[in-house]
Amino acid sequence: MESRITETHQKLSEDGHESECDKIVMLLDLMIDGEASSEQQAYFNTHIEECVPCFESHQKQKLLKGLVCGHLKRVIVPESLALSIKARIQETV
Amino acid sequence: MSEQTGKQLSKEEKDARFEAELLPVLDPLYNFAYRLTLDEDDANDLVQETYLKAYRFFDYFEQGTNAKAWLFRILKNSFINEFRKKSKQPAKVDYSEVEGYYNSDDVEGEGGVASTTDMRTESVQDLIGDEVASALNALPVDFRTVIILCDLEGFTYEEMAKILDIPIGTVRSRLHRARNSLKEKLEKYAKSMGYNS
Numbered sequence: 135m136e137s138r139i140t141e142t143h144q145k146l147s148e149d150g151h152e153s154e155c156d157k158i159v160m161l162l163d164l165m166i167d168g169e170a171s172s173e174q175q176a177y178f179n180t181h182i183e184e185c186v187p188c189f190e191s192h193q194k195q196k197l198l199k200g201l202v203c204g205h206l207k208r209v210i211v212p213e214s215l216a217l218s219i220k221a222r223i224q225e226t227v
Numbered sequence: 228m229s230e231q232t233g234k235q236l237s238k239e240e241k242d243a244r245f246e247a248e249l250l251p252v253l254d255p256l257y258n259f260a261y262r263l264t265l266d267e268d269d270a271n272d273l274v275q276e277t278y279l280k281a282y283r284f285f286d287y288f289e290q291g292t293n294a295k296a297w298l299f300r301i302l303k304n305s306f307i308n309e310f311r312k313k314s315k316q317p318a319k320v321d322y323s324e325v326e327g328y329y330n331s332d333d334v335e336g337e338g339g340v341a342s343t344t345d346m347r348t349e350s351v352q353d354l355i356g357d358e359v360a361s362a363l364n365a366l367p368v369d370f371r372t373v374i375i376l377c378d379l380e381g382f383t384y385e386e387m388a389k390i391l392d393i394p395i396g397t398v399r400s401r402l403h404r405a406r407n408s409l410k411e412k413l414e415k416y417a418k419s420m421g422y423n424s
């Protein structure tokens with residue numbers, strides 16, 4: 135069933151129409167960044183309930199964001215840095 | 228607050244206020260500088276320069292406004308105006324420099340090899356982190372910047388637009404393209420590790 139839904143969507147976009155799925159792609163970043171309006175959220179959530187490819191794109195996009203915020207190591211600030219900033223500021227008139 | 232209005236702060240008061248409001252941003256600011264320059268010394272210089280500029284313009288900074296966004300904006304402008312000219316190296320060098328950076332910490336010491344085998348889960352975490360870092364560092368600096376600001380520092384699109392001096396629409400499209408390239412690089416890695424995406 136789901137794959138048939140996708141096929142229809144893809145045909146639509148090939149015809150040059152903006153399919154629902156295309157609109158969803160445009161909302162992906164807004165959704166994962168918490169920037170979507172409540173209408174956009176409702177539209178998005180209704181769509182991914184019945185469209186597997188869009189549901190999966192959403193999962194992937196969330197995963198990507200999670201990789202950056204959860205796994206990217208923070209570098210450690212050298213201890214001398216705060217001290218030298220304070221020192222240079224005190225010299226500044 | 229109201230007592231101070233109209234009065235000039237003494238140097239001591241100004242310094243104390245400056246340190247209280249702006250120094251807490253040091254950690255994210257240094258990390259941002261490092262991700263832009265990919266060099267610890269350059270990051271150090273860039274952060275110092277940013278704080279000195281901020282100090283000069285501190286009278287224009289309104290108390291209680293977004294200190295973090297303000298400092299990020301100053302740093303990003305300093306980076307564009309001065310640092311990009313200074314370091315003539317194109318983005319290609321980034322990759323190996325950062326690999327070197329991580330390797331020197333983990334492998335140089337005698338215990339390096341042992342610790343990687345000991346803590347299995349931790350080293351898997353490290354591997355993912357290193358891979359994310361490499362993929363990110365291989366992106367053009369404009370792409371890297373929006374991903375750091377959004378995903379690592381949690382700025383809103385509006386704040387990012389102010390920090391970068393670009394319209395929100397440009398923030399959105401740049402972020403979208405940046406994520407697509409990051410995804411592409413990470414998918415290659417996932418496949419090379421035998422994961423199916």
Ligand SMILES: [Zn+2]
Nearest residue numbers: 155158185188
């Ligand atoms: Zn869809």
